[in-house]
Amino acid sequence: MDQVTLKSLAKELNLAISTVSRALSDSYEISAETKEKVHSLAKKLNYHPNPYARSLRKRSSFTIAVILPEIANNFFSLVINGIEEIAQANGYHVLIYLTHESQEKEAAFIRHLTNGRVDGVLMSLSGETEDISHLHTLKEYNIPIVFFDRICESIHTVKVTTNDYESGYQATQHLIEKGCTAISYLSSSKNLSIDQKRMQGYLDALKDHDIAFREEFIVFCSNDAELNYNKIKSLLSAAEAPDGIFASVELLAILCYEVCKELKIGIPGQVKIISFSNLRTASLLNPSLSTITQPAFEIGKQAAAALFGAFRKNETALKDEKIVLISELIERDSTK
Amino acid sequence: MDQVTLKSLAKELNLAISTVSRALSDSYEISAETKEKVHSLAKKLNYHPNPYARSLRKRSSFTIAVILPEIANNFFSLVINGIEEIAQANGYHVLIYLTHESQEKEAAFIRHLTNGRVDGVLMSLSGETEDISHLHTLKEYNIPIVFFDRICESIHTVKVTTNDYESGYQATQHLIEKGCTAISYLSSSKNLSIDQKRMQGYLDALKDHDIAFREEFIVFCSNDAELNYNKIKSLLSAAEAPDGIFASVELLAILCYEVCKELKIGIPGQVKIISFSNLRTASLLNPSLSTITQPAFEIGKQAAAALFGAFRKNETALKDEKIVLISELIERDSTK
Numbered sequence: 001m002d003q004v005t006l007k008s009l010a011k012e013l014n015l016a017i018s019t020v021s022r023a024l025s026d027s028y029e030i031s032a033e034t035k036e037k038v039h040s041l042a043k044k045l046n047y048h049p050n051p052y053a054r055s056l057r058k059r060s061s062f063t064i065a066v067i068l069p070e071i072a073n074n075f076f077s078l079v080i081n082g083i084e085e086i087a088q089a090n091g092y093h094v095l096i097y098l099t100h101e102s103q104e105k106e107a108a109f110i111r112h113l114t115n116g117r118v119d120g121v122l123m124s125l126s127g128e129t130e131d132i133s134h135l136h137t138l139k140e141y142n143i144p145i146v147f148f149d150r151i152c153e154s155i156h157t158v159k160v161t162t163n164d165y166e167s168g169y170q171a172t173q174h175l176i177e178k179g180c181t182a183i184s185y186l187s188s189s190k191n192l193s194i195d196q197k198r199m200q201g202y203l204d205a206l207k208d209h210d211i212a213f214r215e216e217f218i219v220f221c222s223n224d225a226e227l228n229y230n231k232i233k234s235l236l237s238a239a240e241a242p243d244g245i246f247a248s249v250e251l252l253a254i255l256c257y258e259v260c261k262e263l264k265i266g267i268p269g270q271v272k273i274i275s276f277s278n279l280r281t282a283s284l285l286n287p288s289l290s291t292i293t294q295p296a297f298e299i300g301k302q303a304a305a306a307l308f309g310a311f312r313k314n315e316t317a318l319k320d321e322k323i324v325l326i327s328e329l330i331e332r333d334s335t336k
Numbered sequence: 337m338d339q340v341t342l343k344s345l346a347k348e349l350n351l352a353i354s355t356v357s358r359a360l361s362d363s364y365e366i367s368a369e370t371k372e373k374v375h376s377l378a379k380k381l382n383y384h385p386n387p388y389a390r391s392l393r394k395r396s397s398f399t400i401a402v403i404l405p406e407i408a409n410n411f412f413s414l415v416i417n418g419i420e421e422i423a424q425a426n427g428y429h430v431l432i433y434l435t436h437e438s439q440e441k442e443a444a445f446i447r448h449l450t451n452g453r454v455d456g457v458l459m460s461l462s463g464e465t466e467d468i469s470h471l472h473t474l475k476e477y478n479i480p481i482v483f484f485d486r487i488c489e490s491i492h493t494v495k496v497t498t499n500d501y502e503s504g505y506q507a508t509q510h511l512i513e514k515g516c517t518a519i520s521y522l523s524s525s526k527n528l529s530i531d532q533k534r535m536q537g538y539l540d541a542l543k544d545h546d547i548a549f550r551e552e553f554i555v556f557c558s559n560d561a562e563l564n565y566n567k568i569k570s571l572l573s574a575a576e577a578p579d580g581i582f583a584s585v586e587l588l589a590i591l592c593y594e595v596c597k598e599l600k601i602g603i604p605g606q607v608k609i610i611s612f613s614n615l616r617t618a619s620l621l622n623p624s625l626s627t628i629t630q631p632a633f634e635i636g637k638q639a640a641a642a643l644f645g646a647f648r649k650n651e652t653a654l655k656d657e658k659i660v661l662i663s664e665l666i667e668r669d670s671t672k
Contacts, residue, residue: 071417096431098417
């Protein structure tokens with residue numbers, strides 16, 4: 001089947017290509033009668049404008065990129081569903097790029113996007129990212145960016161997060177109220193500002209409740225699951241092991257459960273656990289997991305809405321703004 | 337910052353644009369010395385070819401589409417990671433389209449892809465899809481397609497699945513060996529060939545073990561979680577309730593756990609459960625869930641490899657071939 005093009009439509013209608021093009025873009029130069037003829041043939045032959053030709057003409061790809069660390073994670077899956085909903089409503093496609101926590105991959109993706117492939121970027125930083133020069137590149141090329149969750153504080157734009165500091169404070173206070181006096185914090189990455197805020201909440205809650213801070217109780221994890229498992233195993237096997245754990249991400253809480261199973265440590269009897277998590281099965285775990293649950297779908301929607309707002313106003317630099325959506329502490333058996 | 341183009345490189349080097357273009361594409365017509373000059377300036381100025389201009393010229397978008405029902409599901413997340421690995425190694429980007437089980441969305445995406453936006457499609461059918469005329473459209477436009485998991489039997493191309501029939505037979509036999517005599521099958525969709533195969537395995541295992549088939553024990557589920565929950569609740573509240581359940585997808589097994597919790601039905605005491613699942617937390621559930629676990633990452637890799645094989649050979653119609661990767665039955669406490 002031959003592709004239906006402006007040229008073939010023009011030939012069939014015995015019109016100039018430019019007339020057909022203008023009719024399709026609803027130009028005032030073309031009569032209503034001609035427009036009707038062109039539209040009805042275009043519909044009949046299932047004509048779609050070539051997206052690349054259209055992109056070159058309008059400098060618009062009708063595509064946005066979502067750059068994020070991973071999707072085998074309930075939080076990010078839900079965020080993507082939220083972004084999808086807004087993008088589809090605007091007739092846009094979503095390109096998903098997975099960094100797998102690598103700064104190098106993140107920078108390579110950004111370099112690739114600087115030549116018109118997408119109209120805008122939604123991004124959650126990789127855990128490894130320390131050098132952010134690649135993010136400035138995006139601004140130089142006038143491609144708007146909106147951050148969600150793992151935001152970059154020093155880039156001026158819209159940033160959508162949950163109330164990380166307050167949630168970290170609440171989670172720690174919850175463990176204290178349940179009788180914990182030796183509380184550990186599992187950090188997913190030293191570099192991420194949201195992780196630092198969650199940790200600051202933890203530190204301030206300890207201080208406000210006169211619980212001495214112990215450096216060995218802060219465990220910095222990485223993208224290496226085996227290494228993380230061993231770090232958590234060392235923590236829980238130590239002579240002075242914690243009686244409470246606050247995990248910054250659900251994967252670390254899952255590793256805690258696995259370590260406790262191996263070491264036959266009772267949850268919540270010997271150690272209580274609470275975690276940031278959108279895990280679908282949190283309530284079905286043995287024991288059910290107490291969580292700080294983020295409004296993940298809404299975070300995706302709001303981040304996408306900010307970007308499309310910029311498109312509509314034809315802005316490339318968004319004003320510096322923080323949108324904070326509130327998480328919920330859900331108490332279950334792991335902190336009983 | 338001005339965009340670096342072929343034109344600006346040519347001006348700076350005092351060469352013809354066509355010379356610069358040929359040098360960058362390593363043409364034999366250009367001297368090694370000139371190539372060296374062009375490449376070193378291109379590198380210095382961080383030149384990238386405009387992807388849309390390149391696409392029009394080469395009819396290649398360097399992008400593949402993955403069309404699938406959802407990603408808030410461990411199986412599909414792992415498949416995407418496998419696809420990503422192969423796509424990145426080939427310098428390709430992955431566009432992810434979520435159908436949310438809607439035939440209408442699936443058809444709309446396909447229509448959108450018929451004009452050069454992508455070089456190929458990897459696809460897992462929506463559960464609703466009955467009319468497959470949109471898939472023929474793709475063939476008419478010479479865009480190669482490879483199916484994975486939820487394949488379309490009647491389209492001739494490469495199809496990557498697990499051994500669905502044998503796995504369905506094994507899962508059912510496992511329940512029988514554990515003493516179940518009233519076994520229910522939870523189907524995720526009547527339309528999907530993989531679901532029909534899993535069900536056929538279930539039916540044949542019942543027959544081979546002289547267990548009478550009971551129509552009310554086959555529950556056809558949909559994309560509506562609340563409706564599915566109620567169907568499972570009716571099944572388990574009935575006077576003659578099953579003592580074994582085989583779920584075709586993990587979401588249905590999770591709903592069974594939730595229903596059993598609400599109705600205070602003991603697993604595995606009153607009902608044993610086994611499910612197709614790649615759930616990360618299967619071993620941590622209460623009780624731990626027996627699973628048929630698919631090689632999801634490998635399924636993604638093989639599907640993508642088949643597509644890139646076709647690109648390399650410049651084929652648009654792939655030969656009809658089934659690649660079957662074997663699943664593993666992992667026995668845990670839910671069938672003890």
